Amino acid sequence: MNKKTIHKTLGGLLLLPLIVWVISGAFFFIKPGYQAAFAPLEIKTYPLDEALTLTAQPQWQELRLLRTVLGSHLLIKEQGQYHHLDANTLAPMASPTQAQLRLLLEDAIASDPLRYGHLTQLDDNLVPPNLTQPKSVITVHTSTGVELTLDWGRLQLRQLGADTRFINGVYSMHYLQWTPYKGLNKVLGFVGLVLLFGLALSGSFLLLRSSQEKVR
Template sequence: MRPRKIHRLVGILLLLPFVAWSTTAIFFLVRPAYTDAYEQLQVQQLPMGNIIQFVPDPSWLEARFSRTVLGEHLLVRDAQGWQHLDAFALDPKPAPSGEELRLLINDAIAHNRERYGTVDSLSGMTAVTDTGVEISVNWESLTMSQHGPNTRWIDKVYDIHYLRWTGFENFDRIFGLFGLFLLIYMTYSGARMALGRR
């Protein structure tokens, strides 16, 4: 088969991936709703109402005090990770009840009701709001993460752009490398033809 025909065939094979690459690249320039989609939710902090004194455990690498709508919290980090302690008894602080968790999350999302709405349902330490945003709470570190409809849509754009089309990681990696190899070949063969070389 002649190089020109091979070049044309490879170009046809790359047509769909190339369209996918170029159209999704537009998104990376515009980035609509990107800020809201990947916002790092913060537990709302209140001024400390009490002076807390204690003798720190030698195994602690870090200690943080905070006060939220649920009261005082002591977060400590050791070699195993974060622990959430009662600020006065220094015992592990029990996970919040459903109503307490709802109160904590609604307080954290009050700054953007248009996106988050209010908590609609709870399952363990995860809530779903009436706008379809899923919010997870890590009680040990007192942190939150959120994942909404636009987050899922943007994640899908990333998958299309990076040729993660099947959901099978190894296959998608080979598929992506094969596509890059064909693209390099297209560039090489096209340059040779442009220069009048066989």
């Protein structure tokens, strides 16, 4: 097989990945809809309205005291793990009831009703039975299809809409993450790089040979 045939074969094999790279690369350059898709969603906080006396423990690496629509919260970091405590008793904060969960989340999404709409019906199994574990994550959905994930241990929110999923999908396509298997995706990426290098190398040989023929 001569170099010209090799070059054409490699070009044919790389045709689809190159098209995907060009389109996705242009998408990343323009970044349409990025602002809304990846906009941070914060728990709404209020000024502290009560005097609390806290004695920091030696094992605490970090602490935050804040007030939400549900009241005061104490967040501490201990041995690299975050814990959500009752600010008055320092006991693990009880799991929120459905009413409390709805109140907290609706207060947060009220900042952008066009994107989030309102919360859909909450199921009983959405709320974990207790919050003694370092991580207690609750996921609910809104009427606009946005998925809200509440990390109660850190009192943090994350939002994931259809636009976010689409952009993440474009990212996966760009980096040849075309299968649900991480190992196979790495193989595809490596093969793509090898083929691209081979295409460039064979093209360089053809260009060099063409230049030499012109000189003769």
